[in-house]
Amino acid sequence: MPAEFFAEISDQKTPPTYNYFNGSQWVPSSSGKTTQVASPIDGSVIGFLQVVTTAEIDAVMDKAAASQPAWEATPLHQRVKIMHLAADWVRHFEEYLTTLLVNEVGKTADDAKSEIKRTADLMDYFADEAQSIHGEEIDSDNFPGYDKGRIALIERVAHGVVVAIAPFNYPVNLAGSKIAPALLMGNNVVFKPPTQGGISGVHLAQIFRKAGVPEGVISCVTGKGEEIGDYLVGHPKAGMIAFTGSSDTGVAIAGKAPMKPLLFECGGNNPAVVLPDADMSLAAREIVKGAFSYAGQRCTAIKYVLGTRETLETLETLVVKMLAELVKMGDPRSPETKMVGPVISAEVAEHIEKFINESVAAGAKVAVGGKRNGAYLEPTVLTSVRPEMPVVAQEIFGPVASFIAVADYTEAIRIVNASRFGLQASVFTKDEGTGLVFAKQLNVGSVQINGSPQRGPDHFPFLGVKHSGIGVQGVRYSLEAMSRLRPIVINKPQ
Numbered sequence: 001m002p003a004e005f006f007a008e009i010s011d012q013k014t015p016p017t018y019n020y021f022n023g024s025q026w027v028p029s030s031s032g033k034t035t036q037v038a039s040p041i042d043g044s045v046i047g048f049l050q051v052v053t054t055a056e057i058d059a060v061m062d063k064a065a066a067s068q069p070a071w072e073a074t075p076l077h078q079r080v081k082i083m084h085l086a087a088d089w090v091r092h093f094e095e096y097l098t099t100l101l102v103n104e105v106g107k108t109a110d111d112a113k114s115e116i117k118r119t120a121d122l123m124d125y126f127a128d129e130a131q132s133i134h135g136e137e138i139d140s141d142n143f144p145g146y147d148k149g150r151i152a153l154i155e156r157v158a159h160g161v162v163v164a165i166a167p168f169n170y171p172v173n174l175a176g177s178k179i180a181p182a183l184l185m186g187n188n189v190v191f192k193p194p195t196q197g198g199i200s201g202v203h204l205a206q207i208f209r210k211a212g213v214p215e216g217v218i219s220c221v222t223g224k225g226e227e228i229g230d231y232l233v234g235h236p237k238a239g240m241i242a243f244t245g246s247s248d249t250g251v252a253i254a255g256k257a258p259m260k261p262l263l264f265e266c267g268g269n270n271p272a273v274v275l276p277d278a279d280m281s282l283a284a285r286e287i288v289k290g291a292f293s294y295a296g297q298r299c300t301a302i303k304y305v306l307g308t309r310e311t312l313e314t315l316e317t318l319v320v321k322m323l324a325e326l327v328k329m330g331d332p333r334s335p336e337t338k339m340v341g342p343v344i345s346a347e348v349a350e351h352i353e354k355f356i357n358e359s360v361a362a363g364a365k366v367a368v369g370g371k372r373n374g375a376y377l378e379p380t381v382l383t384s385v386r387p388e389m390p391v392v393a394q395e396i397f398g399p400v401a402s403f404i405a406v407a408d409y410t411e412a413i414r415i416v417n418a419s420r421f422g423l424q425a426s427v428f429t430k431d432e433g434t435g436l437v438f439a440k441q442l443n444v445g446s447v448q449i450n451g452s453p454q455r456g457p458d459h460f461p462f463l464g465v466k467h468s469g470i471g472v473q474g475v476r477y478s479l480e481a482m483s484r485l486r487p488i489v490i491n492k493p494q
């Protein structure tokens with residue numbers, strides 16, 4: 001069944017070359033160029049993606065812009081039905097998509113499966129929630145100086161064509177979390193999957209198409225972001241950019257898409273602040289889970305831990321012990337492997353190793369780990385770290401947790417707030433009141449009290465401040481962000 005359902009998206013060779021979806025058909029690019037996708041697990045080539053031309057982007061954009069009004073005029077209940085069907089197809093192909101994800105981005109099977117399940121649930125939830133989004137009516141006489149002479153009818157309308165750009169680490173979920181609300185609110189979508197993760201991405205695009213999304217309403221263009229991205233986001237027919245990826249790419253894209261609505265989820269460099277009264281076992285377990293799940297390649301991963309010297313000494317012993325029990329690095333296809341497979345490529349691993357070595361040269365100490373073999377980096381805990389060291393100043397997208405000792409908790413707040421990142425922070429304390437007071441002083445998107453940073457549940461608001469994002473997501477918030485208000489004011493003749 002998967003072979004038949006996905007037949008037209010590739011040339012069926014081994015390894016396959018995938019087509020791009022021009023809104024009507026899956027076709028090869030006239031560029032004659034492709035990008036190779038190799039598995040981070042062992043470097044084997046698993047496929048090739050088309051590199052589309054600027055003329056092909058123009059054609060996709062023209063078609064998307066031309067067909068968008070008809071899609072927006074399609075009754076919501078029909079769009080909802082298509083979304084539920086797409087969610088069912090995602091569920092139906094769970095095993096197949098899980099295997100693709102494991103090979104393409106090196107997640108463990110459990111992590112990959114949970115990404116697929118969560119995407120289907122999210123699409124259903126979006127479809128249900130979209131039915132309760134509606135406009136409002138406001139009378140004019142509330143404001144001083146006005147009588148009842150005006151009524152504003154406030155509608156929610158689409159932005160037009162949404163360019164949806166997903167990152168490698170959740171190429172299915174973070175594509176679905178953009179495509180679903182955009183379509184439900186009446187936008188057309190031009191989807192640009194990540195190159196690594198693009199094979200999973202083109203499969204998702206085919207699912208939307210097969211679920212009944214009409215011609216032109218969704219398209220899927222592939223090619224390296226650095227080659228096609230600027231043209232895509234700066235395109236005059238792009239009505240909105242929904243992007244997840246690194247802060248540096250986010251800053252670059254924002255500069256190329258002036259005056260367009262932006263919904264960005266960017267880098268996180270999330271701290272865990274452990275107060276002396278915390279349940280240290282709980283904090284250690286959450287730090288291990290938070291720092292090492294999916295080899296630390298989560299925007300919500302814990303990257304550094306702040307506490308007094310005594311607190312950190314207690315934590316270090318517990319974290320190193322739990323790490324040995326809960327985490328095992330290895331081939332993510334093996335059931336023995338727990339949490340840590342390869343990072344996305346050997347080049348990235350080498351880069352992270354360099355940051356570790358530079359930090360050690362500057363005085364950090366390796367409590368555990370620190371070694372690399374190709375794309376595999378040992379889960380690493382560093383102590384005696386200072387905020388200006390590369391392992392904390394940069395977002396290290398790998399299995400590394402850095403311990404920073406502070407003189408007092410005012411210093412901890414100062415360090416968190418001085419960071420250019422501001423996605424999430426965790427505070428561990430047995431006293432929720434203290435946690436609340438502490439949380440209110442942190443300039444980040446969300447604060448977790450007694451838990452590691454996380455995105456879910458997906459109907460909670462999710463946002464980053466500073467270089468960590470623009471706008472708010474979460475089911476209702478994403479639907480609102482994927483639409484705008486259109487007030488129509490009726491002036492009654494006096």
Ligand code: NAP
Nearest residue numbers: 167168194195224225229230245246249265266267268299
């Ligand atoms: P990335 O290198 O910034 O790439 C993200 C996406 O942008 C990819 O599809 C990439 O395409 C594309 N891209 C690159 N340059 C572009 C350009 N000039 N114009 C348009 N698109 C361009 O990020 P990544 O390595 O895939 O993902 C990891 C990063 O994402 C981390 O920083 C992580 O924290 C962040 N992230 C944040 C969240 C959040 O919710 N805040 C969630 C997940 C991940 P190519 O792949 O073809 O280069």
